[in-house]
Amino acid sequence: MYKHFILDVDGVLNDGVLYWGANGKPFKAFGNYDHDGLKVLRNHLSIEFISADEIGWGITQSRCDHMKLPLTLVKESNRMEYILSRGNPAEIIFMGDGPYDAKIFPHVGLSIAPAQAWRTAIQHADYITPRRGGDGAVMDACVYILDKLEIEYLKISKLLLCFKLPLL
Numbered sequence: 360m361y362k363h364f365i366l367d368v369d370g371v372l373n374d375g376v377l378y379w380g381a382n383g384k385p386f387k388a389f390g391n392y393d394h395d396g397l398k399v400l401r402n403h404l405s406i407e408f409i410s411a412d413e414i415g416w417g418i419t420q421s422r423c424d425h426m427k428l429p430l431t432l433v434k435e436s437n438r439m440e441y442i443l444s445r446g447n448p449a450e451i452i453f454m455g456d457g458p459y460d461a462k463i464f465p466h467v468g469l470s471i472a473p474a475q476a477w478r479t480a481i482q483h484a485d486y487i488t489p490r491r492g493g494d495g496a497v498m499d500a501c502v503y504i505l506d507k508l509e510i511e512y513l514k515i516s517k518l519l520l521c522f523k524l525p526l527l
Contacts, residue, residue: 360450361452361469361504362404362446362451363404363406363445363451363452364400364404364405364406364407364454365407365408365452365454366406366407366408366409366453366454366455367410367454367456368423368430369410369412370457370475370492371454371456371473372390372393372408372422372493373387373389373422373492373493374388374491374492374493375456375475376388383414384414384415384418387418387419387422388493389422389493390494390495390496390497392498393496393497393498393501394425396497396498396500396501396502397426397428399501399505399510400501400505403505403510404504407428407430407445408423408429408430408431409432409433409441410430410431411432411434413432416432435459438455438460438463439459442466442467448466449468451469452469452470454471454472454496454497456472456473456476456492457476457477457480458479460472460476460480461479461480461482461483461484464480464484469504469507470483471484471487471500471503472484472487472488473488473490473491473492473496474489474491474496475492476492486500486503488503
């Protein structure tokens with residue numbers, strides 16, 4: 360089954376909007392539910408983030424450090440090679456939103472796109488989340504993966520809630 364969950368950051372973990380001020384990129388907007396899903400999923404899969412955003416790297420690194428999850432700088436043109444080098448492609452779940460990501464989708468075991476993804480990503484994804492990047496898309500993906508793995512619990516804030524979550 361699946362062993363690795365690799366996620367693009369911009370447009371998946373955050374809203375993908377460029378917040379640009381006189382001094383450059385001051386911040387990125389991340390959703391508040393995604394980390395909860397990742398905390399549960401990390402007990403069952405290795406999880407890592409990739410980003411090509413060198414300018415916003417410090418912001419992205421800070422968020423990934425807070426979640427205690429690895430982040431690797433991978434240019435869009437090198438994504439396919441990088442992702443396929445992470446293990447057996449059939450055991451990889453990849454979540455992305457752009458045209459470079461769409462080209463990778465047919466080569467992995469499970470591909471996921473957030474609701475607002477580029478149209479080619481939507482066309483080639485195995486699953487499209489009901490929510491947008493930065494607004495719970497990663498949580499939706501985590502719930503979907505937990506369902507695929509037949510794991511019927513969700514750990515939230517040190518509480519173990521035993522129930523099956525309906526997919527939206």
